[in-house]
Amino acid sequence: MPEPEYVPGTIIRQVFNEGQFADRVRRGELRARVFDYNNHLGRRARQKLRDRRTGRAERKCIRSQMVGFYEAGKLVALVHQYRRRDGSIRGRPDPKWIAHKGRILKVRQAP
Numbered sequence: 001m002p003e004p005e006y007v008p009g010t011i012i013r014q015v016f017n018e019g020q021f022a023d024r025v026r027r028g029e030l031r032a033r034v035f036d037y038n039n040h041l042g043r044r045a046r047q048k049l050r051d052r053r054t055g056r057a058e059r060k061c062i063r064s065q066m067v068g069f070y071e072a073g074k075l076v077a078l079v080h081q082y083r084r085r086d087g088s089i090r091g092r093p094d095p096k097w098i099a100h101k102g103r104i105l106k107v108r109q110a111p
Helices: 009-018 021-026 043-048
Strands: 005-007 031-040 063-071 074-083 089-100 103-107
Touching: 009 089, 009 103, 021 063, 021 074, 021 089
Parallel strands: 005 103
Antiparallel strands: 031 063, 063 074, 074 089, 089 103
16 A cells, blocks of 8 residues: 555545545445544534534534545545534535545645
């Protein structure tokens, strides 16, 4: 496996979108699996996630999750997302790691 390339969030999101990873999961081409990191957010964290339209804080039972996307049993992407109680995803998945076209891309964390 090649060494990971650390890239800015804008680059990894561009590769994620161009590779249509989220769409491929919806079409059944990739399998998604929620990892153990699947936490309820507390009141303060929910208040930071204000709805852009209404300005209200997110409701109780929103979860912060890390999700792996798999193709033929191999991990091809790792994303962070917020899942609401009704099962909907808040916003879009935020990619943190991608294996794409022989490269491993990993998001560069802000200092």
